[in-house]
Each structure stands twice: as structure tokens, then as C-alpha cells.
Amino acid sequence: MSTFDIILQQLINGLLIGSFYSLVALGYSMVYGIIMLLNFAHGDIYMAGAFVAFVMLAVVSPVLGAGWLGIVAAMIASMFLVGLLGVFIQRVAYRPMLGAPRLSILITAIGVSLVLYNSVMAITDGEFQAFTTDLGFAGVDVGSVHITYTQIILVVATAILMISLNWFISKTMYGKAMRAIALDKDACRLMGINVNKIIALTFFVGSSLAAAAGTMAGVYYGSIHFFMGFVIGLKAFTAAVIGGIGSIPGAMIGGLVLGLLEAAGTQLPFIGSEWKDVFAFGLLILLLVFRPTGILGKTEIERM
């Protein structure tokens, strides 16, 4: 393979992985922006999304087939159901804790994460599940690099989701309410915004995006596992911090940057793919030390 081919190949890998990171990072960032909660269970929501889509695909495939039609139907169903799961978790575990110290609420989030992945582990016996689709490997060839249509469609789908989210946040009343709550919760109450409802909506949207990412990851990798959410949860948080936590465009850019850097990192001498995660976390730590506000984050002034 020529240098160009390697670059192209890694670019595609990076873009795809980066899109998954971005979608998950958005959920982190939205929730953090609105209630300052680091939703530790978000990676597991992504995993739940993959599993719900897996079940849904099995349900709809006799009618719609396991091609794109079936996958889109399964993905939408998964986004809806997992969105509700997110709202449920928020209602049961996080809302009673909103006034509690940060440590307690973080530990609650860890508890939610434990419950989620252990339930899926118990259901699946800890086995990998094959996410079979009829998509095949057709695609276009650029030089010696084969790009499948699946890869192209996944990246486009991510772009569509992100553009819709951006529209939702910046143009609709709900989006406006979310941004207002992030600024000042009490003032929002006085202005007649139903704060609890909007927080629930934020969880719904964030969880749906994670579910979409989970479904896409299932389609892309072809297998799903109860522990698949753990590392991506960490990486997506890294992505959110890279972009500037609380910032929506920041999360999108951060995910892509992290995905591309990681793909590039695997090509560096002495850094094989087995060091990929070390590379990503090392990057996070360096970034937090030197620019904790991220690319698009605002400088935070600590008030007494």
C-alpha cells in the first residue's frame, strides 16, 4: 500500500470511529451542560442502544428484511426506546440526587452503569452477539482502498443526525429552553419553563443519539457485547472534553478529532494498535493539563 492509501484508509477509519465518538459525546455534553452531571452510564446507554436495535432488527427483519430498510426501522425504534430508558434513569436515579454533593451523584451514575451492563450480561450470558445484516461489502475502490457503501452511509447518517440536533438546539423552543437552563435554572423557573421536563427531554435526546451510535456500531463491526460501552464511554468523554464540555459543536468536532488522531496514532512508530487506548487517554490527560476548557469551551471563572 502506498502512503496515500494508508492515509486514506486511516482517514476513513478515523471518520467512522470519530462519528460514533461524536454521537456519544453529544449526550455527555448536553447532560453536563444542563445539570453539571457526568453521566457515567452514558456508555452503557450506547451499549443498550445496540442491543435494543439487535432485538428490533430480529423483530422487523421478517417483514422489512435485514437491509437498510430494516436497519433504519430498528434504529428508530431503538432510539425511541433507549431515549425512554434515559428518561427513566434520570427520573429514578438522578433527579432525587440533584441537590446532593457531586461525589454522591457520580457514584449513583456508576451504580446505574453497573446495573445496565450487568443486566445485559445476565441476559446474553456474557456472549458476543452477531449483528448480522444483508449489507455486504459492495462499495467503491479508490486506489487499493475499498470503501464500502455501508461506511459512506454511516458517516452521512451521523452528519444528518448532527445537523438535525443542531437545528433542534438552535431553532426550536425546546432547544432554547435547554440553553436557558444551562445558563440559569432558577431564572428559567421564574420564566415559566418546566425545568424538569426539559431536563428529561435532554436525557431523551442524548440517549437517542447514543442509541443511534450503538446501532451503527453494531452494523459496522458486526458484533455486539455487553461491555462495548465502557471504553467508548471513556473515549466519548475525552471527545467532549477535547471539544469543550457543554458545547454542542465542540462535542461533534471533539469526536472527529479524537477518531482521526487515534487512527493516525496507530500508524506512529512504536505505537501499535494495542496502545491505541493509552494514546487516547494520554491525550486527554495532556489536554486537561494544558487546555482544560477544550477547543470550543468557555473559560470558567470559579465563583466563591
Place this chain on the structure above:
Amino acid sequence: MSVDNPRAREKEFPDVDGAVSKQTWVDRAYELFDNKKIRNSSLLGLAAVVLLIPTFGGNYVMEIFTNAFFYMVLCLGLNIVVGYAGLLDLGYAAFFAVGAYTTGILTAHFGMNFWLTIPFSVLFSAMAGIIIGGPTLRLRSDYLAIVTLGFGEITRITARNLEITGGASGLIGIDRPELFGLRLYQIQHFYYVFFVLVIIAIFVAVRLHHSRLGRAWQYIREDEDAAEAMGIDRVKFKLYAYIIGAVFGGVAGSFFAVKMTAISPQTFLFTQSAMILLAVVLGGMGKIPGMIVGAFVLVIFPEVFRAIGDLRMLFFGVVLLVIMLFRPQGIWPERRS
């Protein structure tokens, strides 16, 4: 004094949340321990029972207790970071790994005497504490949580990828240590060794808590800005908490390595860190008896619920949630005025 009549204090007192909660009978029972006589006699009784267990308990019982002692040391160490200084650490298994691997490598590859490896464990785990704490302690608390988690993973992945640590299969054949000419290999040997380790750990933790350092930590935990205004260098003191917590983990790791004679990266998964943290929270952050109870529950729980198999962890998660929602201060919490 309230001890003479615990009911006199049956008023409302603020818990960790700053919210107001009723004092339960459990809390009143704990207040009995404020009485020196009751405390000392019950502690002596407890120590006697623990010392006598090997004479009537079987190997299974001793194994569980040894394991519980081991987690007690880890919990006491993590408690310094989480309970005393109020910093969340989600990668505590990393320190424990550093200690275990230091001893493992030095004894297996260099044929060093186990007891001589302990100073190295202390040194390396303290260094790990500085490396992890140094750059990150200025960060906001939730960033710190993620960074420590990241470091935990880095440590584990590094151990898995390096040759000197034995890669994914880990180190095997770590030599059993000798103590005054006695070769430690039976479970009752380790039972007593770990018991002594717990006593030392408790002693150090108590002394630290009442020291200048302990008061500084408490101040930082309660109000960082006020502490800084009073001239406490918060970054420096937080770093001390990290280093001391790391050393606890490192030393426990060394003993773990010789007890098991084999270590692998699988031992130091994130779940391990989460479990230790869970025990700390469960027991009641900042309180030493809480750590003992928490660690004991952590070890006993899976044994008691062995029947439900893989569902144990699920059940554990649910328990954690219920505790956080209904008793966020833990089983035996620190009283705050």
C-alpha cells in the same frame, strides 16, 4: 455528654447532603462507641475472636477473612483520598497494580527477597501517585474522576502490553516469603500476616486523621476556597492524600502478589477500582469502622449470594443505587457538626 443519654440527641442532624434527616436507631447504636470503655472492650473482644478464628474455622473461612483483610487495607487507603480529602478516584486499582507488579517483577525476575521489595513498592506507588495527582489535582472534581479512570486503564493496558510484566497472561511463580525462618505458604500464615497489616493500616489511618494533615484535608473537603484563604496549599495537601493513598494500595498489592503467587492484568480491571470505591461509600466515607464494615460486606456479599451467580454484580449495582438514594452517608458514616 450525649453518650450517657443517646436519646438526648434524638434531634435532627444534617447528613452529607446538607439536607436534614432523622437520626435512626443505627446511628444511636454507633454513638455507644463514643464511650471509651465500650469501644475498647468491644474492640478487644473483636480482636480476640479474629485471632481465634483459625483455631475453629476451616480454610474457607480463613480465605474469606484474609480476603476481607486485604480489602480493608485497600479501603483504608482509598478512604484517605475519597473520604478524608474528598477527591474521587476511579483508578485506585492502578496503585494496587503498581505494588503487585513491583514485587512480582523484583522477586520473579531479579530473585529479590520479598521483604526488600516493599520499600520499592512504596517508592513506585508513591511515584505513581505523584504522576497521577500532580497534573490533575488542579482540575474540577468530575474531570479528576475521568482522568483517574483513564490512568487506571493506562496502567492495566501497559501491564498487558509490556514484556517484563508478562503480557496478558501476567506473572506466575512469585516466590513465597519467609518470616523469621518460617516460610509463609499456608492460609493461616497469610491470615495473620494480613491481620497485622490491617492493624498497621488502621493505626496509620487514625493517626493521619488526627494529624495536622488530616485536619487540612478535612478543611479542603468541606470548603476548598476557605481552606486556601486560611493558608492551606490545597494542591500540595491533595497531592499528599494521593501519595499516601497510593502507598496503602502499593503495599497491599505487594502482599497480594505473594499470597496469590500469580498476578495478571485481569485483576486490575476498572471493576476492581469500582468495587473498592463501592466498599468505601457503602461503609461511610471518612470513617474507619465504616471501611472495615464496607470491606467486609464487599467480600462476604458475593460469598453469601454465590447461588445467584452472575447476577451478583447486578444486585450489587442495585444495592449501590438504593444506598445512594436512601442512605447516601453510608452504613457507618462520619458525624459532622
